[in-house]
Amino acid sequence: LGKIPHSEVPLCLNRFDVYVALSRNESFGVAIVEAMACGVPVVVTDIGGLSEVVDNNINGFTVPVENPLQAALAIEKxxxxxxxxxxxSVKGKEKVLKLYVWNINVNQMNDIYRSLHSI
Known part of the structure:
Protein backbone atom coordinates (compact mmCIF):
# COMPACT_ATOMS: atom_id res chain seq x y z
CA LEU A 1 0.00 0.00 0.00
CA GLY A 2 2.81 2.40 0.77
CA LYS A 3 2.24 5.60 2.67
CA ILE A 4 -1.36 6.76 2.86
CA PRO A 5 -2.77 9.94 4.38
CA HIS A 6 -3.98 9.50 7.96
CA SER A 7 -7.49 10.50 6.90
CA GLU A 8 -7.61 7.42 4.64
CA VAL A 9 -6.53 4.91 7.30
CA PRO A 10 -10.11 3.95 8.28
CA LEU A 11 -11.04 3.39 4.62
CA CYS A 12 -8.03 1.13 4.20
CA LEU A 13 -8.60 -0.78 7.45
CA ASN A 14 -12.24 -1.41 6.57
CA ARG A 15 -11.05 -3.58 3.67
CA PHE A 16 -9.26 -5.99 6.04
CA ASP A 17 -10.72 -9.32 7.14
CA VAL A 18 -8.22 -9.48 10.01
CA TYR A 19 -5.41 -7.23 11.29
CA VAL A 20 -2.28 -9.09 12.38
CA ALA A 21 0.54 -7.61 14.47
CA LEU A 22 3.12 -10.21 15.44
CA SER A 23 5.56 -7.86 17.12
CA ARG A 24 8.47 -9.04 19.23
CA ASN A 25 8.48 -5.77 21.15
CA GLU A 26 5.67 -3.23 21.38
CA SER A 27 4.94 -0.55 23.92
CA PHE A 28 1.26 0.11 23.20
CA GLY A 29 -0.02 -0.52 19.70
CA VAL A 30 -1.95 2.46 18.37
CA ALA A 31 -2.45 0.64 15.06
CA ILE A 32 -4.27 -2.16 16.89
CA VAL A 33 -6.61 0.37 18.51
CA GLU A 34 -7.24 1.91 15.08
CA ALA A 35 -8.07 -1.49 13.59
CA MET A 36 -10.39 -2.35 16.48
CA ALA A 37 -12.09 1.05 16.15
CA CYS A 38 -12.86 0.13 12.54
CA GLY A 39 -14.32 -3.21 13.62
CA VAL A 40 -11.48 -5.31 12.26
CA PRO A 41 -10.76 -8.51 14.24
CA VAL A 42 -7.15 -8.63 15.45
CA VAL A 43 -4.42 -11.18 16.12
CA VAL A 44 -1.47 -9.94 18.17
CA THR A 45 1.45 -11.32 20.12
CA ASP A 46 1.05 -11.51 23.88
CA ILE A 47 3.63 -8.86 24.72
CA GLY A 48 3.71 -5.34 26.06
CA GLY A 49 0.75 -3.12 25.45
CA LEU A 50 -0.73 -5.38 22.79
CA SER A 51 -1.90 -7.88 25.38
CA GLU A 52 -3.42 -5.02 27.39
CA VAL A 53 -5.45 -3.81 24.42
CA VAL A 54 -6.54 -7.23 23.15
CA ASP A 55 -8.37 -9.51 25.57
CA ASN A 56 -7.70 -13.02 24.28
CA ASN A 57 -10.82 -14.79 22.97
CA ILE A 58 -12.95 -11.74 23.80
CA ASN A 59 -12.06 -9.00 21.30
CA GLY A 60 -9.27 -10.74 19.40
CA PHE A 61 -6.61 -13.40 19.73
CA THR A 62 -3.25 -13.10 21.46
CA VAL A 63 -0.60 -15.62 20.50
CA PRO A 64 2.87 -16.34 21.88
CA VAL A 65 5.81 -14.48 20.38
CA GLU A 66 7.72 -16.49 17.75
CA ASN A 67 4.90 -19.00 17.32
CA PRO A 68 3.83 -18.87 13.67
CA LEU A 69 1.65 -21.98 13.99
CA GLN A 70 -0.51 -20.43 16.73
CA ALA A 71 -0.70 -17.20 14.72
CA ALA A 72 -1.79 -19.08 11.59
CA LEU A 73 -4.43 -21.02 13.52
CA ALA A 74 -5.81 -17.81 15.05
CA ILE A 75 -5.99 -16.09 11.66
CA GLU A 76 -7.64 -19.14 10.12
CA LYS A 77 -10.21 -19.33 12.92
CA SER A 89 -15.47 -6.77 15.78
CA VAL A 90 -18.24 -5.69 18.15
CA LYS A 91 -16.25 -6.24 21.35
CA GLY A 92 -13.21 -4.50 19.90
CA LYS A 93 -15.20 -1.38 19.01
CA GLU A 94 -16.80 -1.40 22.45
CA LYS A 95 -13.43 -1.49 24.20
CA VAL A 96 -12.02 1.31 22.06
CA LEU A 97 -15.05 3.51 22.70
CA LYS A 98 -14.86 2.80 26.43
CA LEU A 99 -11.12 3.24 26.98
CA TYR A 100 -9.34 4.88 24.08
CA VAL A 101 -11.46 7.78 22.83
CA TRP A 102 -9.33 10.91 22.93
CA ASN A 103 -11.68 13.25 24.81
CA ILE A 104 -12.32 10.60 27.49
CA ASN A 105 -8.58 10.17 28.00
CA VAL A 106 -8.04 13.92 28.18
CA ASN A 107 -10.79 14.29 30.77
CA GLN A 108 -9.33 11.44 32.84
CA MET A 109 -5.87 13.03 32.71
CA ASN A 110 -7.32 16.40 33.76
CA ASP A 111 -9.03 14.74 36.73
CA ILE A 112 -5.75 13.10 37.75
CA TYR A 113 -3.86 16.39 37.51
CA ARG A 114 -6.55 18.19 39.52
CA SER A 115 -6.43 15.57 42.25
CA LEU A 116 -2.63 15.76 42.39
CA HIS A 117 -2.71 19.54 42.48
CA SER A 118 -4.94 19.52 45.55
CA ILE A 119 -2.50 17.34 47.53
Missing amino acids: IIQTPDIAKEF
Whole structure:
Protein backbone atom coordinates (compact mmCIF):
# COMPACT_ATOMS: atom_id res chain seq x y z
CA LEU A 1 0.00 0.00 0.00
CA GLY A 2 2.81 2.40 0.77
CA LYS A 3 2.24 5.60 2.67
CA ILE A 4 -1.36 6.76 2.86
CA PRO A 5 -2.77 9.94 4.38
CA HIS A 6 -3.98 9.50 7.96
CA SER A 7 -7.49 10.50 6.90
CA GLU A 8 -7.61 7.42 4.64
CA VAL A 9 -6.53 4.91 7.30
CA PRO A 10 -10.11 3.95 8.28
CA LEU A 11 -11.04 3.39 4.62
CA CYS A 12 -8.03 1.13 4.20
CA LEU A 13 -8.60 -0.78 7.45
CA ASN A 14 -12.24 -1.41 6.57
CA ARG A 15 -11.05 -3.58 3.67
CA PHE A 16 -9.26 -5.99 6.04
CA ASP A 17 -10.72 -9.32 7.14
CA VAL A 18 -8.22 -9.48 10.01
CA TYR A 19 -5.41 -7.23 11.29
CA VAL A 20 -2.28 -9.09 12.38
CA ALA A 21 0.54 -7.61 14.47
CA LEU A 22 3.12 -10.21 15.44
CA SER A 23 5.56 -7.86 17.12
CA ARG A 24 8.47 -9.04 19.23
CA ASN A 25 8.48 -5.77 21.15
CA GLU A 26 5.67 -3.23 21.38
CA SER A 27 4.94 -0.55 23.92
CA PHE A 28 1.26 0.11 23.20
CA GLY A 29 -0.02 -0.52 19.70
CA VAL A 30 -1.95 2.46 18.37
CA ALA A 31 -2.45 0.64 15.06
CA ILE A 32 -4.27 -2.16 16.89
CA VAL A 33 -6.61 0.37 18.51
CA GLU A 34 -7.24 1.91 15.08
CA ALA A 35 -8.07 -1.49 13.59
CA MET A 36 -10.39 -2.35 16.48
CA ALA A 37 -12.09 1.05 16.15
CA CYS A 38 -12.86 0.13 12.54
CA GLY A 39 -14.32 -3.21 13.62
CA VAL A 40 -11.48 -5.31 12.26
CA PRO A 41 -10.76 -8.51 14.24
CA VAL A 42 -7.15 -8.63 15.45
CA VAL A 43 -4.42 -11.18 16.12
CA VAL A 44 -1.47 -9.94 18.17
CA THR A 45 1.45 -11.32 20.12
CA ASP A 46 1.05 -11.51 23.88
CA ILE A 47 3.63 -8.86 24.72
CA GLY A 48 3.71 -5.34 26.06
CA GLY A 49 0.75 -3.12 25.45
CA LEU A 50 -0.73 -5.38 22.79
CA SER A 51 -1.90 -7.88 25.38
CA GLU A 52 -3.42 -5.02 27.39
CA VAL A 53 -5.45 -3.81 24.42
CA VAL A 54 -6.54 -7.23 23.15
CA ASP A 55 -8.37 -9.51 25.57
CA ASN A 56 -7.70 -13.02 24.28
CA ASN A 57 -10.82 -14.79 22.97
CA ILE A 58 -12.95 -11.74 23.80
CA ASN A 59 -12.06 -9.00 21.30
CA GLY A 60 -9.27 -10.74 19.40
CA PHE A 61 -6.61 -13.40 19.73
CA THR A 62 -3.25 -13.10 21.46
CA VAL A 63 -0.60 -15.62 20.50
CA PRO A 64 2.87 -16.34 21.88
CA VAL A 65 5.81 -14.48 20.38
CA GLU A 66 7.72 -16.49 17.75
CA ASN A 67 4.90 -19.00 17.32
CA PRO A 68 3.83 -18.87 13.67
CA LEU A 69 1.65 -21.98 13.99
CA GLN A 70 -0.51 -20.43 16.73
CA ALA A 71 -0.70 -17.20 14.72
CA ALA A 72 -1.79 -19.08 11.59
CA LEU A 73 -4.43 -21.02 13.52
CA ALA A 74 -5.81 -17.81 15.05
CA ILE A 75 -5.99 -16.09 11.66
CA GLU A 76 -7.64 -19.14 10.12
CA LYS A 77 -10.21 -19.33 12.92
CA ILE A 78 -11.25 -15.71 12.40
CA ILE A 79 -11.51 -16.11 8.63
CA GLN A 80 -13.39 -19.42 8.78
CA THR A 81 -15.71 -18.55 11.68
CA PRO A 82 -17.82 -15.49 10.83
CA ASP A 83 -19.51 -15.51 14.26
CA ILE A 84 -16.15 -15.14 16.01
CA ALA A 85 -15.08 -12.42 13.57
CA LYS A 86 -18.32 -10.52 14.23
CA GLU A 87 -18.03 -10.89 18.01
CA PHE A 88 -14.41 -9.67 18.00
CA SER A 89 -15.47 -6.77 15.78
CA VAL A 90 -18.24 -5.69 18.15
CA LYS A 91 -16.25 -6.24 21.35
CA GLY A 92 -13.21 -4.50 19.90
CA LYS A 93 -15.20 -1.38 19.01
CA GLU A 94 -16.80 -1.40 22.45
CA LYS A 95 -13.43 -1.49 24.20
CA VAL A 96 -12.02 1.31 22.06
CA LEU A 97 -15.05 3.51 22.70
CA LYS A 98 -14.86 2.80 26.43
CA LEU A 99 -11.12 3.24 26.98
CA TYR A 100 -9.34 4.88 24.08
CA VAL A 101 -11.46 7.78 22.83
CA TRP A 102 -9.33 10.91 22.93
CA ASN A 103 -11.68 13.25 24.81
CA ILE A 104 -12.32 10.60 27.49
CA ASN A 105 -8.58 10.17 28.00
CA VAL A 106 -8.04 13.92 28.18
CA ASN A 107 -10.79 14.29 30.77
CA GLN A 108 -9.33 11.44 32.84
CA MET A 109 -5.87 13.03 32.71
CA ASN A 110 -7.32 16.40 33.76
CA ASP A 111 -9.03 14.74 36.73
CA ILE A 112 -5.75 13.10 37.75
CA TYR A 113 -3.86 16.39 37.51
CA ARG A 114 -6.55 18.19 39.52
CA SER A 115 -6.43 15.57 42.25
CA LEU A 116 -2.63 15.76 42.39
CA HIS A 117 -2.71 19.54 42.48
CA SER A 118 -4.94 19.52 45.55
CA ILE A 119 -2.50 17.34 47.53
